Amino acid sequence: MQRHTYDAIVIGAGHNGLCLAAYLQRAGLSTLVVERRHEEGGGVNTEEPVRAGFRHNLHAQYMEFFDVMPMITDFGLEDLGLRTVTPEAQAGIVFPDDRPPIILHRPDLLERTRASIARYSATDADRYVEMKRRAASLEGLVAANLYSLPVAQTLEDQGGLLEGMFGDLGVSANFVTKSPRAVIDELFETSELRALLYRASVEWGAPLEEAGLGGMFVTFVMWTMANWKLCLGGTHTLAKAMTQACYREGVDLLENTSVDSIMVEGGRAVGVRARGTEYRAERLVASNADLRQTLLELVGPDHLSDHWIQRSEAFRYGPSHVLGTTAWCLRDAPAYRAAAIDPDIDRCFYTVVGFEDAADVLRYVRDAYGGRLPMRAAAGTWVNSLWDRAQAPTGHHAATGWFFLPKASELSAAEWADVRATHDDRLLAEWNRVAPNMTMDNVVAHRLYTPDQMERKNLMREGDFSNGGFSLDQVGVNRPFPEAANYRTEIDGLYLCGPSAYPGGGVHAACGYNAFKAIAEDFELPSPAVADRGY
Ligand SMILES: Cc1cc2nc3c(=O)[nH]c(=O)nc-3n(C[C@H](O)[C@H](O)[C@H](O)COP(=O)(O)OP(=O)(O)OC[C@H]3O[C@@H](n4cnc5c(N)ncnc54)[C@H](O)[C@@H]3O)c2cc1C
Structure with missing residues (x-):
């Protein structure tokens, strides 16, 4: 009772x-x-x-x-039933032409990550791998910070940590005052890699153009990057x-x-x-x-x-942390053209589709943050049934994707209804450019769930999950x-x-x-x- x-x-x-x-x-x-x-x-x-x-x-x-x-x-x-798997290929990005994909692998497979980035730039590959290796060693510190009441840290302390740990890789103490975008641009020359890192930074709540969150990218975002489990x-x-x-x-x-x-x-x-x-x-x-x-x-x-x-x-x-989730019931998992260059892309846990380069991601994020529907329906996508057959009926796959979208109050109810009716089709067109089997014939059904719906369903105000x-x-x-x-x-x-x-x-x-x-x-x-x- x-x-x-x-x-x-x-x-x-x-x-x-x-x-x-x-x-x-x-x-x-x-x-x-x-x-x-x-x-x-x-x-x-x-x-x-x-x-x-x-x-x-x-x-x-x-x-x-x-x-x-x-x-x-x-x-x-x-x-009590919690079981996970950690896919080897973790985060990838594909392009609508003959450029190779970039794939970031699990922290224990960094040589594969190095080889993938090195298709574009050996300098970027070496720097990314070494930064990731050192960021991984910050685990104890990140955990202690997360699971304690917050304490004030001076800019000097934060900058000292950054420079002490990453100084020989080009990171200076004043990076703590920069934006994540400025940090990414200063450290990495390849537009395709920047595109993937921009996307990850925004997902992880380090808004690209927010001055003062550059240190968060170097430590926290680099630590979480490609360190992901599937339940x-x-x-x-x-x-x-x-x-x-x-x-x-x-x-x-x-x-x-x-x-x-x-x-x-x-x-x-x-x-x-x-x-x-x-x-x-x-x-x-x-x-x-x-x-x-x-x-x-x-x-x-x-x-x-x-x-x-x-x-x-x-x-x-918002506007950081506002996503729309698109859910797809498929016959076959996407088969990417880029798999001819690197087959791992077809078994990548998280694959970004729809962007040409870093400038494209920037425009997209500026649109979403500015309250406009991004014209390009680019998304980060997941096909969890590749690792867990229980997630789709036999002979089928379940794919999910994330759009960055404006916060809930930026569009009217009618405008959100229109987004739900049209945006998925635009994603499918982008998907098809990189994975030819992604046509309506391969789709059983799909549905887009938008920030205004998240707000109503979970009381996540503005659809802001933070x-x-x-x-x-x-x-x-x-x-x-x-x-x-x-x-x-x-x-x-x-x-x-x-x-x-x-x-x-x-x-x-x-x-x-x-x-x-x-x-x-x-x-x-x-x-x-x-x-x-x-x-
Ligand atoms: C699209 C999307 C993708 C995400 N992806 C990831 C990811 O990949 N990895 C990750 O780590 N995080 C991710 N997140 C973020 C994560 O889901 C949230 O940050 C997290 O769930 C917040 O947890 P919470 O328990 O604090 O709050 P919530 O999950 O928001 O739970 C709050 C609960 O309080 C209840 N509640 C509210 N008001 C009342 C009331 N008056 N009376 C009774 N109950 C009430 C709500 O119904 C709800 O159940 C994502 C979020 C979204 C929206």
Whole structure:
């Protein structure tokens, strides 16, 4: 029977909410998670949105943090069904003429990466491989930064690290003040390689032309690059394993229930109201929902200071991290013309199609960021059924792709409907130029899912999966704003545990894990296994 009083209530069963709930319950706090959708996981989901039997990850595709994510080991998620594969050829780009593809392989196969880039430039090949090798050695540092409350670092400290580690490869301390694009252009001469790196940088929330995020490209983006796992059974298996971990600890989960308000008494969060029922929290409430919903809608301005209202209203969503997902049910996987030069391209985990060169990617990103539909329907594409036959019916394949698109509010409902009706056809035309078998004859069905739909389905405001754009004033200790950077709010007992907080979007569960650390400090709870791994 559902109780109505708990020690802790978590709003939202995204993977961050689930992570926080599991640690809270293990630390001895009876915990309830309230989720508005019919299933747990939020953006960590897999569906059959087009045809039965064809599975698509409509949001998160590649898993880049599993080697360092504390919850996986602390709660034995592999014993609860989490299984992955790490394809050898990871990220590729193909061109609509006779140019060779560029393929970035797994970190243990860097010589193959070197050979691929060297088709264009031996200098770029050597520099990329050495930068990747050194960025991989930063794993402990990246993990410690991710899974700790953010700390302020001076530009001198950041620049010193960059120059110390990468100085002989052409990286200077002042790269921390540059934009990712300036860094990529300064380090790599090949337009085709720049195109792939531009694309990866934007995906990883280092907006190309944002001055001050150049250091993030050299360290974080280079570390995550081509270090990606696929969840067997779909990304959903992570959410399932996390949900089971919560049940095993004793967490209560309430689905199909949207929280309407957070109850505040005497400046303290004391519970939530959902569908006319009050659930009391004797110690704390934490929110996996975005900043503005949590503070301005669920708490409400009456309980907030003018300063916090102003800060919340000023927090910006998008244009970084706004994607559209296109889902394709195919007979055959794309067979690229470039496979005649490098057969690995036909088994590349992530393949970018539709761009001519770096300038093309730049134009495309400027359009999307500027609120215009990019004229070229270029996409990053995945065919997960190549590694996991369960993801498509026998004799078929399931492909998924990402477009960078304007944020949800930039287009009207009618304009988004038009994008859904037309943009896929334009992608197919691009695909066909690089993979001749990509014609309508090879397509069983397809469907495009746009940012306005993501906003409605998952309450990812503006379709921004980071629940807040990335720019210098909204990252690190400034996220979401300096006074709220440690997961705490001005309401006693109310915490943030979603990607509006540091470090932002991505399937790392760091927002939930770090929120637990802040709560553990405040309530003197036992900490996770920090001593064993250092974070
Ligand atoms: C197209 C796309 C591709 C992506 N690809 C990748 C990728 O390849 N790799 C990667 O690492 N990340 C990727 N991401 C990002 C990743 O999916 C998100 O950053 C991540 O899922 C955020 O997790 P979360 O748990 O914090 O929040 P969410 O997943 O947004 O979950 C929040 C939950 O809170 C619930 N909720 C909100 N308000 C209420 C309320 N009032 N009451 C009750 N419940 C509420 C929502 O229903 C939801 O379930 C992608 C995202 C998108 C959109």
